[in-house]
Amino acid sequence: DADVTQTPRNRITKTGKRIMLECSQTKGHDRMYWYRQDPGLGLRLIYYSFDVKDINKGEISDGYSVSRQAQAKFSLSLESAIPNQTALYFCATGLGTPYNEQFFGPGTRLTVL
C-alpha cells in the first residue's frame, strides 16, 4: 500500500462549489503539506502543519483552508472553487530536519469549470 494517499485522484467541479481533497499517510510523520502545481511554476506551498495543533499558511493560501484531523490525516478545502484553482494538488509528509526528503502522494487533478 502507498505511504501517502490522496482522494480523489481526479475531480471536475463547477465554479462556486465547495471541494475537499483528502490526504492520509502511514509514514508516521508529524509534518504534512499541501502543494499546488501549475505548468511552468513548479510546486507552491499552500498550507503546512507541523502537528495536529500547528497549522500554517504557505505561499498561496488565499481561497483555501485545511484541517488536520489526526496525525495521519490532512485535508484541503476550496470553499468556493474558481477556475484559476484548476491545478494538480499534492499532499506530502516529512520529518522536521533539512536532511530528510518529503514523501509525496500521487496528486489530485482538479478542474474547475
Place this chain on the structure above:
Amino acid sequence: AQKITQTQPGMFVQEKEAVTLDCTYDTSDQSYGLFWYKQPSSGEMIFLIYQGSYDEQNATEGRYSLNFQKARKSANLVISASQLGDSAMYFCAMREGLNGGSQGNLIFGKGTKLSVKP
C-alpha cells in the same frame, strides 16, 4: 528573489549519453539540504537524490549524481547513460534549517523538462 533557480526550461539528450541539469540556490543558512525530484508524465513526484550542506562528498544514487559546489551555490544533477524512461520534469528543491526563514519547508525550482531521444 528566487531561492531556487533552474535556468533550463527544456533539454534534449541522446539516449546513452550523460546530461547535466542545472540548479542554483540562494540561502544564508549554514544548514540546508538540496533535493532532486523527478516527475514523469504520469504526474507523481519521485525523490531521486539528496545533498546536505555539510556533506563533503557529492551524493550519488545509481545513475544519478549531484555536483555540489557550495561556494557557487550550485547543485547540478548529472544523469549518466540516459534512458528513454528518464524523459520527465526534474525539480531541484531546498530545505533550510528551522531558522532559515522558510520554516524548514521545501522550496522548489520551476523545473527542467528533459527529453531523451532514441
